[in-house]
Amino acid sequence: MSTSTGRRLRADAEHNIARILAAAEEVLAVDPAASLEQIGEAAGLTRATVHRRFxxxxxxxxALTERLNxxxxxxxxxxxxxTAPPLVVLRRLTEIVFELKISHRFTMELMSARDGCRSGLSPExxxxxxxxxVRLREAGEITATGADWCRQVYLALLHEAHELPDDAADLVAAGRSRAELVVRAVVGALGGAPSPVGG
Known part of the structure; x- marks a missing residue:
């Protein structure tokens, strides 16, 4: 097999894996018991191709969990x-995580259910x-010192804010920004002043 043929086969395999994972996220969000065959159909691939990859x-x-991590x-x-100011980091990160909660709904639920109170997040x-x-604490934005406690508070508030209806009073007060609501609540819960933060 030539080098170019090998590269093409690897590229094809990576493309198929990406298609399978994208289809799995959509199909399993609707039917968590869906079979690999159903996922393959949604991806436009044969069952044999899906089984070759998984x-x-x-x-x-x-693989879904690894992709989300x-x-x-x-x-x-x-x-x-x-490098960015820590409150700006927290806000940007929270906005992105809310996008992930929408696009990776099944995997988010899978990780939460499988690990109970733990997040299912990788060590990295x-x-x-x-x-x-740590940076928030060094900047004087929070006083809490426990890494696990800070992470658990943050993840719990992310979940609760995600579940809020769009017309919830606290969400309206935060300008309908779930990220703004979470940042205010996290800073307040972890020993900082729960004042509005800039973006």
Missing amino acids: ASRQALLE QRYLSALDQSKAE VEAGLEQVF
Whole structure:
């Protein structure tokens, strides 16, 4: 096999994997018990192709979880977690996570259900979130010091804000911005002044 043929086959395989994962997210959000065959149909691929890429349903679920963790790492990069002012980082990160909650609804629910009170986040994502809270603390925006506590408060408030109806009083007061509501609540809950923050 020539090098160019090998590259093309790898590119085809990566393209098929991306199609399968995108289809799985959509199909499983509607029917969590959907089969690999149904996911393959939604992706426009044969069952054999799906099984070649994912030997089992569990392997597919693990790939969905890994993909979401990669999106979280990307969100930390996009929010300039290491360089931007920490409140701006928290706001940008929260906005991106709300977008992920919409586009990765099944995987978000899967990770929460599987890990109970834990987030299902990879150690790299947890470390990234911890650094955001370290920077908030160093900037005097919060006083809480426990990494697990800060992360759990943040994730719980993200979930609760996501579940709010669009006309909820607290959401209206925050200008209908779920991210604004979460940032205010997180800063207040973790020992800072719950005042509005700039974007």
